[in-house]
Amino acid sequence: MNWTNWMLASAAMLAFYDLAKKASVRENAVLPTLLFSTIAGCAAYLATLCAAGRLGAAADAATPEIVSLAAAKSAIVAASWVFTFKALRTLPISIATPIRASAPALVFIIAFFLYGERPGAWQAAGMATVFAGYFAFSWAGRHEGIDFLRNRAVWCAFAGMCLSACSAIWDKYIFQIRGADVEAVQFLFQIGLVAVYAALLACRRLLGMAGEKFEWRWTIPLVGILLAGADWLYFRGISGDGVPISVASLMRRFSVVITFILGAKFFNERNLVRKGIALAAILLGVAMLALG
Numbered sequence: 279m280n281w282t283n284w285m286l287a288s289a290a291m292l293a294f295y296d297l298a299k300k301a302s303v304r305e306n307a308v309l310p311t312l313l314f315s316t317i318a319g320c321a322a323y324l325a326t327l328c329a330a331g332r333l334g335a336a337a338d339a340a341t342p343e344i345v346s347l348a349a350a351k352s353a354i355v356a357a358s359w360v361f362t363f364k365a366l367r368t369l370p371i372s373i374a375t376p377i378r379a380s381a382p383a384l385v386f387i388i389a390f391f392l393y394g395e396r397p398g399a400w401q402a403a404g405m406a407t408v409f410a411g412y413f414a415f416s417w418a419g420r421h422e423g424i425d426f427l428r429n430r431a432v433w434c435a436f437a438g439m440c441l442s443a444c445s446a447i448w449d450k451y452i453f454q455i456r457g458a459d460v461e462a463v464q465f466l467f468q469i470g471l472v473a474v475y476a477a478l479l480a481c482r483r484l485l486g487m488a489g490e491k492f493e494w495r496w497t498i499p500l501v502g503i504l505l506a507g508a509d510w511l512y513f514r515g516i517s518g519d520g521v522p523i524s525v526a527s528l529m530r531r532f533s534v535v536i537t538f539i540l541g542a543k544f545f546n547e548r549n550l551v552r553k554g555i556a557l558a559a560i561l562l563g564v565a566m567l568a569l570g
Contacts, residue, residue, distance in 0.1 A: 284515025285529040288508045293536035295504035298497040300366055300374075307492035308363040309482065311501075312356075313475040314494075319502025320468040323510070332461055339462035347452050348463050352470025354445045360478075362438035367490075368431045373553065377435040380560065382528035383408045384443035389524040393450065404566025411559030414552070443527075449516050450523040460513045468506065 303311050327333040340348075365374050383405055389395040452458045516526050 281515040281518045281521050281526065282529060284511050285526050288511035288515065289530050289533040290536070291504055291508040291511065292530065293533035295501060295508055296533065298500045298504060299363070301497040302495050302501050303363045303366050305367065306495070307490040308360065308367065309475060309479045310492040311498055312359055312363060313472070313479055315498045315501035315505075316468070316471045316475055317502065318499030319504075319506035320472050322503045323464060323468050323506045327461065327465065333465075336459070336461040336465040339459040340466055343456070344458050344462050345466055347448075347456060347458060348466035349470050351445060351448055351452065351463070351467050352474055354441055354448060355467075356471055356474040356478075358438045358441035358445060360438075361434045361441065365431045365435035365438060369429075369435060374431075374435050377432070378439050378442060378531075380408060380411075381439045381442040381446065382524065382531050383563070384440060385446045385527040386524040388443065388447050389450070389522070392447065393523070395522050395524050400566055400569070404563045407563030407566060408560050409563075411556050411561075411563060414556030414559055446523055446527045449513070453513065453517040454519065454521070460510075460517050464506075464510060464513055467509075 299315075302315065324333065327336055362374075362378060365377075386395070386401070386405060452463060453460065512526075512530060515521065516523065
């Protein structure tokens, strides 16, 4: 299957993951939600490997180098999700998700300098259009009393987005430069995420830091399972030779369209016309980047 099809399939699964994530973390404790959802995703992935008879091969491919690469990815992604879930606790999904969807613009900039992925004039115009979309979201947010410069949740969303971009850049290094085995990396990555979240939660308990109230919801395990599936599709696509991470990252973020439409319906969000204009600008910029 062509790498673009892997990306589009990942984007579709990622959209439903975003909806489950919002339903799980809204007015709920972040770290326990992350931990239990990740345990579910890890268990589902390991069960799939076992059923396919691939668990032994994945474990055998886990060399010390692969372990270190996957551990670094686990740390980056864990930090990204902590910030993102903090943002989702309070921000409307129709604002939080498009902010995260801007990660490809940053990936494009980093890939330009680090990997020599050179943008043309059309792609540069696309980046400018994406940033214009974010100014439009700032304008839309003010109509809901959200000040993009002073709101802590907005800054958490942007921090999560930046770390997400770093994760994408790291993916290219792992799979295309180091040639790591996809199943071995995801096997170690899933276990690493569980370890990081468990350690963070344990540290909070040991330090006596009062956390938010945690409530179990059926969507929590669904978050981890959907993310594990979306990541598997994404890793399969990005592991191909010469796949441009800047374009692949952009294609994966088309999930924001599904999330925006369904999220507005399920969570009864307001001010959708202004947000829709901002989203249209971002998607136009994304399309210009992908087609340029």
